[in-house]
Amino acid sequence: MRNRVRPYAWGSRTAIAELLGDPSPAPHPQAELWIGAHPADSSVLVAGAGPGDGATRADAPGRSLVEVIAADPVGTMGRSVHERFGARLPFLLKVLAAAEPLSLQAHPSSAQAERGFALEEAAGIPLSSPQRNYRDSWHKPELICALTEFEALCGFREPTRTVHLLAALEVPALDHYLGLLSGQPDEHGTRALFSSIITIPPSTLGPLLADVLAACVQRVKRGDEFAAEYRTALALGERYPGDPGVLASLLLNRITLQPGQALYLPGGNLHAYLAGVGIEIMANSDNVLRGGLTPKHVDVGELMKVLDFSPGDQPVLHGDPGIPGEWVYRTPAPEFRLSRLVPGPDRREITHPGPQVLLVVDGSIEVADGRDTVVSVPRGRSLWIGAHDGPVWVSGTGTAFRATDGLG
Numbered sequence: 001m002r003n004r005v006r007p008y009a010w011g012s013r014t015a016i017a018e019l020l021g022d023p024s025p026a027p028h029p030q031a032e033l034w035i036g037a038h039p040a041d042s043s044v045l046v047a048g049a050g051p052g053d054g055a056t057r058a059d060a061p062g063r064s065l066v067e068v069i070a071a072d073p074v075g076t077m078g079r080s081v082h083e084r085f086g087a088r089l090p091f092l093l094k095v096l097a098a099a100e101p102l103s104l105q106a107h108p109s110s111a112q113a114e115r116g117f118a119l120e121e122a123a124g125i126p127l128s129s130p131q132r133n134y135r136d137s138w139h140k141p142e143l144i145c146a147l148t149e150f151e152a153l154c155g156f157r158e159p160t161r162t163v164h165l166l167a168a169l170e171v172p173a174l175d176h177y178l179g180l181l182s183g184q185p186d187e188h189g190t191r192a193l194f195s196s197i198i199t200i201p202p203s204t205l206g207p208l209l210a211d212v213l214a215a216c217v218q219r220v221k222r223g224d225e226f227a228a229e230y231r232t233a234l235a236l237g238e239r240y241p242g243d244p245g246v247l248a249s250l251l252l253n254r255i256t257l258q259p260g261q262a263l264y265l266p267g268g269n270l271h272a273y274l275a276g277v278g279i280e281i282m283a284n285s286d287n288v289l290r291g292g293l294t295p296k297h298v299d300v301g302e303l304m305k306v307l308d309f310s311p312g313d314q315p316v317l318h319g320d321p322g323i324p325g326e327w328v329y330r331t332p333a334p335e336f337r338l339s340r341l342v343p344g345p346d347r348r349e350i351t352h353p354g355p356q357v358l359l360v361v362d363g364s365i366e367v368a369d370g371r372d373t374v375v376s377v378p379r380g381r382s383l384w385i386g387a388h389d390g391p392v393w394v395s396g397t398g399t400a401f402r403a404t405d406g407l408g
Contacts, residue, residue, distance in 0.1 A: 080407050095278075106268055155311070291303050363398025
């Protein structure tokens, strides 16, 4: 497949370019490589490359994956996937390369997305409007698997630890906000504290942030228990001065993923990716509710309806054994399943009744079908395998990520 790069300002100039074998550093930031059938940037299939007519040549002409699926939705998607999701690939695979922090954000549940989309459609808000919250009626659970060390903020921390973190700053102006959580150390207190922080008037927020960040500097110098969290707030404060998301970041779990580890983010999970390169898979949706660390539209009222304030540690996924040489990151999302595949020299069957995408991130793998057609997929290239492509086998000493639906 030939895939599109999204050049957002927070992207890396080296990670995606080096993965694709392009000149590095790239002339502009490269934030995401989209692999799938999203209408805004569909992958393009190049004919004659093997199973599913995938592509290994970046410069060859071909057909968009959206068009290929539309021409034969049942054959390409499989009957079960088509019955559940229609003529629409339910997942989108990405390479995400963050050189700078992304916005603080959450995604709606299915019911919230359907309601929000219907209301904004009825109100006549154009899909292109920056004030639009819901661009489709789908939810957007997602999973990020680290290719490099990957830093993230994810979900609300256990309340008593947050109280300890904030109290250790010894900032008198924080006492009022701290009392909201110390007096009710549960999801209700977490909601009250976050709501108060995200709506602090600018005239009050400026001096408060200045005091908090000055205290963070001192705690980092002392090497306090929460030095990593304080250091993150300082970095965000420098990049987003006067943004309430800087203060809100101190309420969230700060997580460092090692390569091969993953996080699952269901609807309502407040998160921000800070730095690193990872493989991201998500339900094929554009719905994002932002909570700060961005100049883009922030709808606090709608965000509060979407957020899940249940506090606690976020489980890190290591991958469960699948077929030999495969580690599966299991989630409850029916739209997707991601696995890491190191097949080895012997052929391993990966036949699946639904659609599949393979992305090679190291070395190369060979993919064979029932017609003995074999295609070699090198590092940085991807392959589409439709449900109707029959039995499929893989081999090789490379590493690939395998994306399928989550129905099986």
